Amino acid sequence: METTNESAINNASVEQKLPFKKFRVKRKKWETPYAGYLFLSPWLIGLFLLTLYPMIQSVYFSFTDYSLLEAPNWVGLENYKTIFLEDKLFYKSLTITIIFVVIAVPLKLIFALLIAMVLNQRIKGLSIYRTMIYLPSLIGTSVAVAILWTNIFGKDGLINGVLALFGLTGMNWIGSPDTALGTIIVLVVWQFGSSMVIFLAGLKQISAELYEASAIDGASKVKQFFNITLPMLSPVILFNLVLQTIQGFQIFTQAFVITKGGPIQSTYMFTLYLYEKAFAGFEMGYASALAWILLIIIGVFTAIIFISSKYWVFYQEGGK
Known part of the structure; x- marks a missing residue:
């Protein structure tokens, strides 16, 4: 009787497991390396x-x-020949854009790093301060921000209103060729929140033991900054520098809404020139050539940054 009961129990357990085995075998038949591509298909179609x-x-x-x-x-090659040999606006817009990038990007990174170091301290309400400082970058290059900037730096704007309280005569900051580009630079520098967050994350990764050891050796805060903070943060600086340089060459909304390239084409950015060629002059072939030239220029500047990085970027594991 015992052997009969044991065999019945074994048969029942086999019958219970059998459907799962069939399911597993059937599932393996449907398994295919193309399943991953099926899930990636929305992204691939977009790409x-x-x-x-x-x-x-x-x-x-x-x-x-x-x-x-x-x-x-x-x-x-007629479009490219015309651009390089005859088009004066090409060189003018490119020069203005390069000047903007060379000034705006370093200033933006400097402010972002300084604020990140302040927020890296233990102070009350830190999360509120971080949110408030990051907010300008969150709204990004919107038209509303550009219009706001026009009202601040306009002839009857907020800046001149404040100056009038002290008996100072204001000026049309946006309408003057000497200051128009500066107002756009200030706007871009003001939106340093994204770089600041990245710097703050990098500062959190620097070991406190390095600062403690240097303090014991008598190093001042300035020496700690240049000998510890900057070298340890250099990979993050490289990342922010490349990212902001690429974005700087692509600036469009600010120049289009605030100054429309003026006055006297003092803020005539390369992308604004490209836009006018494509959608105002309907020279789409010419604009396409300008776009590819811009891509090459961005690639050259990015390559220069990466090549120079071996002299100033420090990696903790393998050195420079």
Whole structure:
């Protein structure tokens, strides 16, 4: 009887396990390496249709005379020849953009690092301060912010109103060729929150033991900053520098809304020139050539930063 009961129990357990075994075998038949591509398909469709395909079209259009209203007409290198040999606005807009990047990006990173070091201290209400400082970057390059900046630095704006309280005569900061670019630089520097958050995360990774050991050796706060903080934070500085340089060359909304490239084309950014060629002059082929030249210029500046990084970026594990 005992052996009969044991065999019955074993058969019942086998019957219970059998459906699961069949399910597992059936599941293995459906397993395929293409399942991952199926889940990635929304991203892949966006990559090919919204990124790669327009890029390929842009390359083709850069060698054509294309006005959006007529079929593209192949002209070879004529667009590029015209840009480099005859187009004075190309060089002027590029010069203004480079000046903007060279001034705005370092100032933005300096302010971001200084504020990050302040927020890295133990103070009450730290989370509130971080949120308030990050807010300008959160709203980004919106049209509303550009309009606000116009009202602040306009002839009858807030800045001149404050100066009038002290008996000082204001000026049209946006309407003057000497100060118009500066107002846009100030706006970009004011939106340093994203870089500040990245710097703050990097500061959290620096060991407190390094500062304690240097303090015992008699190092001042200034020496600690230059000998500990900056070297240990240099990879983060590199990341922010590359990111902000790329964004600096792509600036458009501020110049378009606040100054429209004026006065006297003192804020005529490269992207603004590209936009006017494409959608005001309907020279889409010419604008495509300008876009690819801008991409190459950004690549050159990025490459210069990376090449120079071996002299000033310190990695804790492997040195420079």
